[in-house]
Amino acid sequence: MHNVTLNNGVQMPILGFGVYQIPAEETQAAAEAALATGYRHLDTAAAYGNEEAVGAAIKSSGIARGELFITTKLWIQHAPAGSVQDDTKRAFDGSLRRLGLDHVDLYLIHQPLGDYYSEWRAMQEINKEGLARAIGVSNFYPDRLVDLIDHNEIVPAVNQIETHPFFQRAADQALMRERGVQIESWGPLAEGRNNLFTDPVLSAIAEAHGKSVAQVVLRWLIQREVVVIPKSVRPERMAENLAVFDFTLTDEQMDRIAALDTGASVFFDHRDPAMVSRLGGRSA
Numbered sequence: 001m002h003n004v005t006l007n008n009g010v011q012m013p014i015l016g017f018g019v020y021q022i023p024a025e026e027t028q029a030a031a032e033a034a035l036a037t038g039y040r041h042l043d044t045a046a047a048y049g050n051e052e053a054v055g056a057a058i059k060s061s062g063i064a065r066g067e068l069f070i071t072t073k074l075w076i077q078h079a080p081a082g083s084v085q086d087d088t089k090r091a092f093d094g095s096l097r098r099l100g101l102d103h104v105d106l107y108l109i110h111q112p113l114g115d116y117y118s119e120w121r122a123m124q125e126i127n128k129e130g131l132a133r134a135i136g137v138s139n140f141y142p143d144r145l146v147d148l149i150d151h152n153e154i155v156p157a158v159n160q161i162e163t164h165p166f167f168q169r170a171a172d173q174a175l176m177r178e179r180g181v182q183i184e185s186w187g188p189l190a191e192g193r194n195n196l197f198t199d200p201v202l203s204a205i206a207e208a209h210g211k212s213v214a215q216v217v218l219r220w221l222i223q224r225e226v227v228v229i230p231k232s233v234r235p236e237r238m239a240e241n242l243a244v245f246d247f248t249l250t251d252e253q254m255d256r257i258a259a260l261d262t263g264a265s266v267f268f269d270h271r272d273p274a275m276v277s278r279l280g281g282r283s284a
């Protein structure tokens with residue numbers, strides 16, 4: 001497996017397995033199948049409600065902890081009567097307990113909403129204690145990311161953001177690179193939106209390599225040095241999504257895919273006030 005090196009020296013596999021929207025009762029089997037297929041990097045979140053199942057799969061796999069890279073995420077801490085920093089530590093302890101682990105490899109702020117500066121200060125301590133080998137953020141647009149960096153001690157190791165052929169984030173990636181933040185794609189296959197799997201440009205490139213559209217898209221992201229965490233509950237697709245290290249897209253093919261960018265989300269805008277209120281009001 002190819003790794004990227006994060007800004008604190010931690011090695012992160014460039015390809016992992018995401019478990020968003022897998023129902024809790026199906027997640028253990030899916031994560032076990034992913035580990036059996038060869039994935040060593042799993043991406044979950046407190047808000048997905050399936051950390052326990054991911055932990056059970058890790059345990060039953062028998063794979064040495066040092067071979068695995070486990071990411072989970074902090075949901076927005078409301079702390080009505082207390083301190084967001086204390087609540088962040090409690091939330092982190094809850095994630096560790098549900099995962100059955102004594103540390104995670106990457107802990108992310110899930111959304112740039114609420115008092116995430118207090119959350120980040122608690123996470124810096126969690127990082128210094130060695131309980132999260134790296135800490136980062138998710139869904140941060142460049143302005144919020146730069147502000148967080150400029151007013152804190154530890155630079156986020158990762159920003160996990162929607163990134164796929166229809167929303168490519170090239171300028172965001174350039175800014176992150178300048179600031180030492182690794183880009184990680186969520187929704188690398190755009191969850192199939194905009195007819196991604198039958199897109200004529202992607203299909204023609206896939207045919208030229210004897211590969212699937214999913215493989216071409218994942219390969220394109222990896223060649224851009226974007227970390228990817230595709231999700232599937234089907235073992236044959238898990239294997240397909242992992243088999244992307246035996247071919248290379250040409251510059252011309254990379255350019256043809258670059259032309260598919262619409263510059264906008266295919267899901268929702270994190271800067272839409274209605275969405276900010278909706279997400280911000282949710283509990284994990």
Ligand code: NAD
Binds near residue numbers: 019187212230231
């Ligand atoms: P994705 O782009 O990985 O799409 C997953 C869907 O694509 C599957 O449900 C399946 O229908 C289809 N698919 C997968 N492999 C395929 C293949 N080889 N051929 C045909 N169809 C295939 O979408 P995602 O699950 O939203 O994103 C991946 C991961 O990113 C998530 O599981 C989660 O871990 C993370 N994520 C994070 C956030 C965030 O806010 N940080 C948001 C969404 C997702």
